[in-house]
Amino acid sequence: MTAVATDAPVVIAPMRRRHLRGVVEIERQTNHRPWSHGLFAGELRMPTSRIYVVALVGSVVVGFGGVMLTTVEAHLTNVAVDPTQHRRGIGTRLMLVLMRGCIEREVDDVTLEVRLGNHAAQELYRRFGFAPGGIRPNYYADINEDALIMWAHDLRNDTTAARLATLESGLDGQLWTDGF
Numbered sequence: 001m002t003a004v005a006t007d008a009p010v011v012i013a014p015m016r017r018r019h020l021r022g023v024v025e026i027e028r029q030t031n032h033r034p035w036s037h038g039l040f041a042g043e044l045r046m047p048t049s050r051i052y053v054v055a056l057v058g059s060v061v062v063g064f065g066g067v068m069l070t071t072v073e074a075h076l077t078n079v080a081v082d083p084t085q086h087r088r089g090i091g092t093r094l095m096l097v098l099m100r101g102c103i104e105r106e107v108d109d110v111t112l113e114v115r116l117g118n119h120a121a122q123e124l125y126r127r128f129g130f131a132p133g134g135i136r137p138n139y140y141a142d143i144n145e146d147a148l149i150m151w152a153h154d155l156r157n158d159t160t161a162a163r164l165a166t167l168e169s170g171l172d173g174q175l176w177t178d179g180f
């Protein structure tokens, strides 16, 4: 993987096939059941029901995330950041763009599953208004771990808009481009 300075500017862009090599490399490092290149490519062939984005430093992928849309609900399928780039706001940038994408598509509620022991991700999601909604026992059977189900409700309200604006105000530089 190309080395990236940890202070280089990061921008979020739509995920394209040309990003998949970098996406799969991060996926391999961050997910115990990594999605394949083919699985991501399949997701990109369903743009009406999916939103997939990447975090880029220049042309290098340093993170990615996606949601699956079903009527007025959405399911956050994945968010991951290059382990050398954690804790510099990239997860926050990805979530901001995904949540705004959901709101633009008139989604009211978003849900996700996260490993019960994954406190880093849970804390990121909590900042975006997600709250625990139940447990799926042994959901990650290969590692013998339960999933915490989280929900963010009523996205299209002033509280969510204010929350997203506050989170964005803490970030430097440009958030989004569709020019890559």
Ligand SMILES: CC(C)(COP(=O)(O)OP(=O)(O)OC[C@H]1O[C@@H](n2cnc3c(N)ncnc32)[C@H](O)[C@@H]1OP(=O)(O)O)[C@@H](O)C(=O)NCCC(=O)NCCS
Pocket: 030, 031, 078, 079, 080, 081, 082, 085, 086, 087, 088, 089, 090, 091, 092, 093, 113, 114, 115, 118, 119, 120, 121, 123, 124, 127
């Ligand atoms: C979860 C993940 C996406 C966060 O990405 P990130 O770019 O490091 O997140 P950010 O820098 O935007 O962090 C935002 C906030 O989340 C929380 N957070 C992030 N990592 C944390 C950690 N290791 N411990 C505690 N809180 C953490 C903090 O509140 C943080 O704000 P702060 O740095 O001001 O304290 C990243 O750790 C990752 O890729 N993990 C592996 C993949 C994964 O678990 N994905 C979720 C699958 S459900």
